[in-house]
Amino acid sequence: MTTTITPLIAGNWKMNGLRASLDELTALAEMMTAGEAPRAIVVICPPATILAAVARQGATSGILAGGQDCHPAASGAHTGDIAAGMLADAGAQYVIVGHSERRAAHGETDDIVRAKAEAAIGAGLKPIICVGETEAERDGGSAESVVVSQLAGSIPDAAGQHDVIVAYEPVWAIGTGRTPSNDDIAQMHDAIRRQLVTRFGDKGQAIHILYGGSLKPQNAREILAISNVNGGLVGGASLLAKDFATIISAV
Numbered sequence: 001m002t003t004t005i006t007p008l009i010a011g012n013w014k015m016n017g018l019r020a021s022l023d024e025l026t027a028l029a030e031m032m033t034a035g036e037a038p039r040a041i042v043v044i045c046p047p048a049t050i051l052a053a054v055a056r057q058g059a060t061s062g063i064l065a066g067g068q069d070c071h072p073a074a075s076g077a078h079t080g081d082i083a084a085g086m087l088a089d090a091g092a093q094y095v096i097v098g099h100s101e102r103r104a105a106h107g108e109t110d111d112i113v114r115a116k117a118e119a120a121i122g123a124g125l126k127p128i129i130c131v132g133e134t135e136a137e138r139d140g141g142s143a144e145s146v147v148v149s150q151l152a153g154s155i156p157d158a159a160g161q162h163d164v165i166v167a168y169e170p171v172w173a174i175g176t177g178r179t180p181s182n183d184d185i186a187q188m189h190d191a192i193r194r195q196l197v198t199r200f201g202d203k204g205q206a207i208h209i210l211y212g213g214s215l216k217p218q219n220a221r222e223i224l225a226i227s228n229v230n231g232g233l234v235g236g237a238s239l240l241a242k243d244f245a246t247i248i249s250a251v
């Protein structure tokens with residue numbers, strides 16, 4: 001079965017962005033409405049402090065808002081954490097879970113990431129579930145088995161009935177300016193697709209598989225054209241409206 005997936009381009013602002021960044025969002029919205037309508041779903045995941053403002057501003061321009069992480073629990077004594085329901089309350093429609101910067105710095109296991117994805121689905125959000133191998137794992141030849149195993153542990157059964165997004169982000173490509181070869185990206189995305197289809201049948205054909213890691217205006221066109229690459233998760237290049245707009249228009 002061939003399923004057409006509308007590409008999705010998500011910007012992960014990480015710990016960058018003050019209220020002043022909303023000007024960049026205004027510029028992005030203007031660029032998006034100036035030319036032909038974008039052929040992609042566009043999502044910005046800002047820091048939580050400006051999430052509500054991004055969601056409000058995005059409501060008029062079609063830019064959707066997402067969180068960068070959520071807690072598995074709905075509420076409780078978890079100082080500094082944010083529940084998925086709170087992100088939804090602030091206007092988010094998406095939330096990134098299992099980003100490698102959190103897996104590494106906060107000891108997040110696949111079980112925790114899966115619990116976060118379940119919490120997100122429970123709150124009506126679409127989780128963007130991140131997976132990716134380290135450089136040592138790629139050099140050692142285990143990249144595919146590592147990613148397939150991370151995905152098996154991180155994606156909840158509920159993905160069979162609800163919308164989830166998978167983001168393949170090789171850890172060594174994040175913020176480094178390096179990317180895998182197009183063949184390596186194709187091979188990994190094909191392996192992820194096979195696993196999604198084996199587990200979720202036709203629904204697995206419709207799940208977005210995003211590529212992330214040094215996606216830039218210069219390489220977006222060729223990477224986004226690779227089969228089973230259904231969009232991108234963009235870090236550094238999402239901070240400047242001009243660069244992000246170029247990536248969106250590369251779809």
Ligand SMILES: O=C(CO)COP(=O)(O)O
Nearest residue numbers: 012174175213214235236
């Ligand atoms: O981690 C990323 C997005 O989540 C990718 O970051 P860069 O695009 O800065 O490499």
